[in-house]
Amino acid sequence: xxxxxxxxxxxxxxxxxxxxxxxxxxxxxxxxxxxxxxxxxxxxxxxxxxxxxxxxxxxxxxxxxxxxxxxxxxxxxxxxxxxxxxxxxxxxxxxxxxxxxxxxxxxxxxxxxxxxxxxxxxxxxxxxxxxxxxxxxxxxxxxxxxxxxxxxxxxxxxxxxxxxxxxxxxxxxx
Amino acid sequence: xxxxxxxxxxxxxxxxxxxxxxxxxxxxxxxxxxxxxxxxxxxxxxxxxxxxxxxxxxxxxxxxxxxxxxxxxxxxxxxxxxxxxxxxxxxxxxxxxxxxxxxxxxxxxxxxxxxxxxxxxxxxxxxxxxxxxxxxxxxxxxxxxxxxxxxxxxxxxxxxxxxxxxxxxxxxxxxxxxxxxxxxxxxxxxxxxxxxxxxxxxxxxxxxxxxxxxxxxxxxxxxxxxxxxxxxxxxxxxxxxxxxxxxxxxxxxxxxxxxxxxxxxxxxxxxxxxxxxxxxxxxxxxxxxxxxxxxxxxxxxxxxxxxxxxxxxxxxxxxxxxxxxxxxxxxxxxxxxxxxxxxxxxxxxxxxxxxxxxxxxxxxxxxxxxxxxxxxxxxxxxxxxxxxxxxxxxxxxxxxxxxxxxxxxxxxxxxxxxxxxxxxxxxxxxxxxxxxxxxxxxxxxxxxxxxxxxxxxxxxxxxxxxxxxxxxxxxxxxxxxxxxxxxxxxxxxxxxxxxxxxxxxxxxxxxxxxxxxxxxxxxxx
Numbered sequence: 001x002x003x004x005x006x007x008x009x010x011x012x013x014x015x016x017x018x019x020x021x022x023x024x025x026x027x028x029x030x031x032x033x034x035x036x037x038x039x040x041x042x043x044x045x046x047x048x049x050x051x052x053x054x055x056x057x058x059x060x061x062x063x064x065x066x067x068x069x070x071x072x073x074x075x076x077x078x079x080x081x082x083x084x085x086x087x088x089x090x091x092x093x094x095x096x097x098x099x100x101x102x103x104x105x106x107x108x109x110x111x112x113x114x115x116x117x118x119x120x121x122x123x124x125x126x127x128x129x130x131x132x133x134x135x136x137x138x139x140x141x142x143x144x145x146x147x148x149x150x151x152x153x154x155x156x157x158x159x160x161x162x163x164x165x166x167x168x169x170x171x172x173x174x
Numbered sequence: 175x176x177x178x179x180x181x182x183x184x185x186x187x188x189x190x191x192x193x194x195x196x197x198x199x200x201x202x203x204x205x206x207x208x209x210x211x212x213x214x215x216x217x218x219x220x221x222x223x224x225x226x227x228x229x230x231x232x233x234x235x236x237x238x239x240x241x242x243x244x245x246x247x248x249x250x251x252x253x254x255x256x257x258x259x260x261x262x263x264x265x266x267x268x269x270x271x272x273x274x275x276x277x278x279x280x281x282x283x284x285x286x287x288x289x290x291x292x293x294x295x296x297x298x299x300x301x302x303x304x305x306x307x308x309x310x311x312x313x314x315x316x317x318x319x320x321x322x323x324x325x326x327x328x329x330x331x332x333x334x335x336x337x338x339x340x341x342x343x344x345x346x347x348x349x350x351x352x353x354x355x356x357x358x359x360x361x362x363x364x365x366x367x368x369x370x371x372x373x374x375x376x377x378x379x380x381x382x383x384x385x386x387x388x389x390x391x392x393x394x395x396x397x398x399x400x401x402x403x404x405x406x407x408x409x410x411x412x413x414x415x416x417x418x419x420x421x422x423x424x425x426x427x428x429x430x431x432x433x434x435x436x437x438x439x440x441x442x443x444x445x446x447x448x449x450x451x452x453x454x455x456x457x458x459x460x461x462x463x464x465x466x467x468x469x470x471x472x473x474x475x476x477x478x479x480x481x482x483x484x485x486x487x488x489x490x491x492x493x494x495x496x497x498x499x500x501x502x503x504x505x506x507x508x509x510x511x512x513x514x515x516x517x518x519x520x521x522x523x524x525x526x527x528x529x530x531x532x533x534x535x536x537x538x539x540x541x542x543x544x545x546x547x548x549x550x551x552x553x554x555x556x557x558x559x560x561x562x563x564x565x566x567x568x569x570x571x572x573x574x575x576x577x578x579x580x581x582x583x584x585x586x587x588x589x590x591x592x593x594x595x596x597x598x599x600x601x602x603x604x605x606x607x608x609x610x611x612x613x614x615x616x617x618x619x620x621x622x623x624x625x626x627x628x629x630x631x632x633x634x635x636x637x638x639x640x641x642x643x644x645x646x647x648x649x650x651x652x653x654x655x656x657x658x659x660x661x662x663x664x665x666x667x668x669x670x671x672x673x674x675x676x677x678x679x680x681x682x683x684x685x686x687x688x689x690x691x692x693x694x695x696x697x698x699x
Contacts, residue, residue: 005531049356053381055695057406057487062356064476067469081354096698097311098380099359102351128403132384133318133326134307153406155486 026157029164030075036167037076041087044076047117048086050106052139053129054093057153058120062090065156072160083109091139094122094129100136107143119149119159127152180204180251180258187219188212200422202571203633204251205259213262214272217247217281220258226250227280227552227666229257230633230644232659233292235321237266243294245271247281248633248646252570257633264294273299280552283665291319291386306379306698309334318387339365339373347680351380358694362683369679374672381698389658394420394494394627397655401645402489405662405696410443411638412645412696413492416658419634419647420494424625430614431621432496433574437611438509439488439497441604444639446475447691448597448604449520454688455594456527459536464526471519478512481505496622506612517605524598537590541686543674544588553670555641555663557690560596561588561670567637578610588674590689600639627653640664640693662696 037045051059065072066079080086083106091103107116118139121127125138139145149162185191193216194207208216221228230248237243242263249258264271273296275282283305285296290304293315307318313329339346344367351359359380365373385404389397401416402409414436421428453468476486483491483499491499501509527533543553548561558565564584568575583599585592631648641663650656671690675683 050352051358051381051694053383053695053698054358055403055406056358056693057403057409059356059358060407060487064469064473066356067473068466069470069473079356083352093381094383096380096382098306098308098382099351100311102359102380106352122403128400129383129385129388132388133323134382134384152403152489153487 026070026160029160033077033160033164033167034075036164040167041076044078045088046078046080046086047088047090048080048083048106048110049090049092050099050103052091052093052099052103052123053096053135054120054122058092058123061151061153061156062092062119062159065159067156070156070160072156075160077163083107084111086110086114088115088117089143090117090119091143091145092118092120092123094126094132095136095139095142097134097136100142103139103142115146116143117147117149118145119151119154121150121152124148124150181206183223184216184219187223188215191216200632202256203259203422204256205261207261210262210264210271213245213247213260214274214277216260217249217274218277220249220260221278224249224251224253224258226252227549227554228274228278228284229552229554229642230646230659230661231274231281231284231288232646233264233288233294233319234648234657235292235319236263238321241266243269243292245288245294246646247274248644250565250570252565255570257635259633269293270295270297272297275299275301279550280666283669291317293317293320303334304379306382308379318384323387334377336363336377337373337375339367341367343367344372360694364680364683366680370677371675371680371683374675374683376668376672378668378694379698381695383695383699385699386658386660389655392655394625394649394653394655397658398493399490404660404699405664405693406487407447407693408443408638408640408643408662408696410439410488410492411636411643412660412662414440414636415634415638415643415645416647417492417494417634418636419632419645420625420627420649422632422634423630423647423649424494424627426495426623426625428496429620429623430574431500431616431619434611434614435497435499435501435621436492437574437578438501438608439483439491440636440638441608441611442475442479442482443488445516445601445604446472446479447639448601449475449523451688451691452523452527452594452597452601454691455537455590455685456533458685458688459533461527461530461533464523467519467523467526471516471523474512474516478509481508493622495625496620498622500621501612501615503617506615509608509612513605513608517602520601520605527594534591536682536685537594537689539587540590540682541674541678541689542587542589543670545586547673548588548670551669551673552666554666555637556596556600556639557593557663557667557670558641559583560585560592562586567635567642571635574611574614575607577614578607580607590685593689629653638663640691640696641667660696660699662693664692664694664697667692668697 147166196206226249246261309332347364350361361377363375453465457465545562566582634645644661646659648657
C-alpha cells in the first residue's frame with residue numbers, strides 16, 4: 001500500500017506521443033469527412049451499431065476505428081449508446097432469425113431522418129453463412145440500406161474511406 | 175497410465191464394466207465404446223477419476239449408415255496428455271438417454287443443445303429449455319442437425335421461461351439483446367434485491383447462424399475458411415484447432431517450421447486480445463487513459479499482424495497441412511523490434527494500473543468465482559486459471575512449447591484482479607515465447623505439406639486466448655465433412671460469469687463481464 005502511495009506521489013507526466021507515420025492519409029481523408037459532416041449533418045453524425053450475428057470481427061474493427069490512432073470522433077462521427085440519439089444505424093452480421101425483431105425495434109426507435117449502413121461481407125448477402133437455415137434475410141431485404149462497407153472485416157481505413165466516398169456523392173436523408 | 179490401465183480403473187469402480195470396444199485411435203486420443211446402459215456410469219467414473227469436466231458432449235446422426243444416433247463425451251486426461259472419448263449408440267425409434275447433468279453439472283448445456291438440435295431427449299434432465307433456437311422464432315419439432323432436415327416446418331412457437339426469483343423487494347432488470355456499447359447481442363436478466371444481484375440469467379443464442387450445419391458436406395479447404403469466421407477475435411485458434419483435426423485424420427506429419435509459425439501467430443493473437451481486455455477493464459471502471467494506451471498497443475499489434483501476413487486478424491494464414499506465410503529475416507527483425515517496443519509500452523501500462531489506488535480498489539475482490547464453482551461448471555482456460563485451476567493445453571499438450579519452456583500462469587483468488595493478473599503475465603510470457611519460437615525458425619524450410627484426406631474422425635484442439643478451442647471432425651468418403659462439433663471456451667465460461675457476479679452490484683457487471691470477455695458468436699455458433 002505504501003508503495004502505491006509513494007508511486008502516486010512520485011509519478012510524473014505520463015502522456016505520450018503516437019507516431020503519425022502511416023496516418024497522414026487518414027488525416028487528409030478525415031479533414032474532408034469532417035467538413036462534409038459539418039455541412040450535411042450540422043456538425044456531427046451519430047451512429048448506433050447493431051450486431052445481428054456477426055463473428056465479432058466487424059465490431060472489433062469498429063472499436064479500432066475509435067482508438068486514438070484513427071479516432072473517428074475527431075471527424076465528427078460518434079457511436080452512441082441509444083438508437084434515440086442516432087442518425088444512422090450500422091448493421092453487421094448476416095441477420096440471424098433471433099435478431100430480426102431486435103433489429104426492427106432498434107430501427108423503429110430511431111428518430112427521422114435516418115439511414116442504414118451495413119458493414120462486412122455477411123451483412124451484404126449472408127457471406128459464408130448465406131445457405132444457413134437460421135438467417136432472416138440479408139439486411140437490405142428488411143431495412144432500406146443506403147451504404148455498404150465491404151470487407152471481412154472492413155479495416156478502420158476502409159470504414160473511413162467508404163464513409164467519405166458516400167458523403168461526397170450526396171446526403172442520404174437531408 | 176497405459177491403455178489397459180484406464181480400463182482397469184473403470185473396472186475397479188464398475189465391476190460389470192464391459193466395453194464394446196476400446197482403442198487408442200491416435201497417440202493423444204483414447205476411445206471407448208460402451209452400451210447405452212453403461213454410458214452414464216462410465217462418464218461419471220471418468221469425470222471423478224480424471225478430475226475433468228465433460229469437455230464436449232455431442233450427438234451425430236448416423237441413421238442412414240447404422241440406424242442409430244451416436245453420442246460422444248470427451249474428457250481431458252491431462253496427466254497422460256490425451257483425450258478420452260466415450261461413445262454410445264442410441265436407437266432411432268425412441269431417441270433418448272439418461273441425463274448426466276444431475277450428477278455432473280458441466281453436461282447440462284450440452285444436453286440442452288443435443289435436445290434442441292437432434293431431438294434426443296436427456297431423460298430426467300432438470301432443464302430442457304432451448305439455447306440457440308429461440309422459441310419465439312423456431313417452431314417445435316424442427317431439429318436442424320438431423321441429416322434429413324430440409325427446411326423449417328411451420329408449427330407452434332413458444333416463449334422462454336426465465337428463472338424467477340420472487341419475494342418482497344425483489345425486482346428484475348432486463349438488459350439486451352442490443353447493448354449500449356459496440357458489442358455482440360445477448361440478453362441478461364438480473365434479479366436484484368436492493369443493490370446486490372441475487373440471480374443472473376444470460377439468455378444467449380442471438381448470433382446463432384447454424385455454423386455446425388454449414389460445415390457439413392464441405393471440402394476441408396472450404397471448411398477452413400468457415401472456421402475462421404466462427405469467432406472473429408479468435409480467428410487463428412479456431413482455424414488451428416480445425417486444421418489439427420484434419421491433419422490427424424489424414425495422418426499428416428506437419429513440419430516443425432509450421433508448428434513454430436503457428437506458435438508465433440497463436441501468441442500474437444493472444445497478445446492483442448489480452449491487451450484489449452486490460453484496456454477494457456480500465457474503461458469499465460471509468461479509467462480512460464490506460465484504455466487509450468492499451469488501444470494503441472492493440473492497434474500496433476494488429477498492424478504488425480498485417481505486415482507479417484497481410485491480415486489484421488490472421489485470416490488466410492493457416493491451412494490444414496501447414497502455414498501459408500513464412501518468416502524471412504526481414505520479418506523476424508520487424509517482429510523482434512516491434513515486440514521490444516510493445517513490451518516497454520506494456521510495462522508502462524501495467525505500472526499505471528497497479529499504481530492507481532482507486533482502480534485496484536475496484537478490481538480487487540470484485541466478481542469472485544470460487545474454484546469449486548468453476549470446477550463444477552466446467553469453467554476452462556483463462557477464467558479457470560484465475561480461479562486456481564492449473565489447466566492449459568500448452569502445458570499438457572506442449573509440442574513446440576516444451577522446448578520454449580512454457581510457464582503457466584495461475585492465480586487463486588478468482589476475482590477481476592486475478593483475471594487481470596493472468597492476462598498481464600500471459601502477455602509477457604507470449605512475448606518471450608514468440609522470441610523463442612522465432613529463434614528456432616530455420617530459414618527456407620518447408621512450412622506446408624499436402625494432405626490426403628481420408629475417412630475418419632479426430633479431435634483437434636488449440637489453447638486460444640480464452641481457453642481450449644475444440645473441434646471434433648468426422649469426414650466421410652471423398653474427404654467431405656460429415657459433422658463438425660465446435661466448443662469454444664465461452665460455452666462453459668458464460669455460466670461462470672453468471673455465478674461470479676452474485677452479490678455484486680449491477681454497475682460492476684460490465685467490469686466482471688469484461689474480465690471474462692466471452693464470445694457471443696463462439697458460444698452461439
